[in-house]
Amino acid sequence: MTTTIPQQPTPADAAAGGTLLQARGVIMRFGGLTAVRNVDLTVNSGEIVGLIGPNGAGKTTFFNCLTGLYVPTEGTVSYRGTVLPPKPHLVTKAGIARTFQNIRLFANMTVLENVLVGRHTRTREGLFSAIVRGPGFHKAERASRERAMELLAFTGLADKAEHLARNLPYGEQRKLEIARALASEPGLLLLDEPTAGMNPQETRATEELVFAIRDQGIAVLVIEHDMRFIFNLCDRVAVLVQGEKLVEGTSEVVQNDERVIAAYLGEPFEGAPADEDGTPAATADDASTTSEQENDR
Numbered sequence: 001m002t003t004t005i006p007q008q009p010t011p012a013d014a015a016a017g018g019t020l021l022q023a024r025g026v027i028m029r030f031g032g033l034t035a036v037r038n039v040d041l042t043v044n045s046g047e048i049v050g051l052i053g054p055n056g057a058g059k060t061t062f063f064n065c066l067t068g069l070y071v072p073t074e075g076t077v078s079y080r081g082t083v084l085p086p087k088p089h090l091v092t093k094a095g096i097a098r099t100f101q102n103i104r105l106f107a108n109m110t111v112l113e114n115v116l117v118g119r120h121t122r123t124r125e126g127l128f129s130a131i132v133r134g135p136g137f138h139k140a141e142r143a144s145r146e147r148a149m150e151l152l153a154f155t156g157l158a159d160k161a162e163h164l165a166r167n168l169p170y171g172e173q174r175k176l177e178i179a180r181a182l183a184s185e186p187g188l189l190l191l192d193e194p195t196a197g198m199n200p201q202e203t204r205a206t207e208e209l210v211f212a213i214r215d216q217g218i219a220v221l222v223i224e225h226d227m228r229f230i231f232n233l234c235d236r237v238a239v240l241v242q243g244e245k246l247v248e249g250t251s252e253v254v255q256n257d258e259r260v261i262a263a264y265l266g267e268p269f270e271g272a273p274a275d276e277d278g279t280p281a282a283t284a285d286d287a288s289t290t291s292e293q294e295n296d297r
């Protein structure tokens with residue numbers, strides 16, 4: 001299969017767009033266990049950045065620190081130059097949205113309703129308006145539904161709008177999580193293993209979706225064990241091992257770094273059969289399995 005790699009912004013483009021996320025010296029300890037050790041990470045406007053590493057390396061914990069689910073033991077997380085308070089709803093309001101490694105949808109709500117829930121941080125109508133249900137409320141509700149339907153079309157779920165979320169196949173539930181995250185109109189989207197459990201076709205479609213999201217002006221930070229997905233997609237990749245950032249660089253630099261090969265990839269990518277365009281065909285989970293069944297604390 002030939003994989004086309006869309007035009008990507010150069011680091012200079014990204015710098016021109018400015019820094020969105022800046023994590024500095026993030027440490028997360030759980031009792032005697034240090035899950036994240038002094039990690040710095042920057043995401044610039046226009047970038048797709050990958051975060052990889054073996055199971056238990058601290059990737060999800062780091063996402064939880066970025067999004068206010070955990071209060072880091074030490075360190076700061078800033079978005080557009082302002083330090084974020086460690087409260088999930090304030091982080092979402094500031095402009096960061098995320099999906100979860102273990103899908104978190106409202107199973108008994110429709111697909112459309114799930115996306116509407118994701119819009120609540122962006123709707124100005126308050127409780128009073130919702131109770132009174134005046135013209136302002138109805139107008140806002142209509143606009144929200146229109147935007148939600150747009151997002152369902154964008155993620156390829158428009159024809160499933162009235163289905164219950166729990167009846168969607170697994171791959172579509174992952175897409176719905178992305179649609180719901182986009183509903184908060186983020187400037188930065190964090191994806192935790194967006195292709196876990198997907199077949200190769202769904203994975204390729206998700207790759208295209210992430211490029212399309214970036215093309216809409218939303219930067220992306222993505223955790224994934226599928227190395228082909230990561231190296232095709234990312235402008236920059238950071239590698240976490242035992243809570244520490246081992247290496248950070250372009251896909252090319254990271255996939256050829258001997259420390260990364262030893263600690264995670266297991267074998268050099270050159271060993272894998274290449275596509276016609278020279279892209280190594282090896283997929284992920286060489287050295288590490290996805291942790292679908294594990295708890296996403």
Ligand SMILES: Nc1ncnc2c1ncn2[C@@H]1O[C@H](COP(=O)(O)OP(=O)(O)OP(=O)(O)O)[C@@H](O)[C@H]1O
Pocket residue numbers: 030033035053054055056057058059060061062101290291294297
């Ligand atoms: N709430 C918690 N309490 C105690 N330990 C935790 C907690 N959350 C995470 N950990 C521990 O922190 C370490 C990092 O876990 P984390 O889930 O962040 O890894 P990960 O890199 O996302 O792994 P995977 O690729 O398997 O999803 C693990 O040892 C895990 O057991």
Ligand SMILES: [Mg+2]
Pocket residue numbers: 059060061101291
């Ligand atoms: Mg994880």
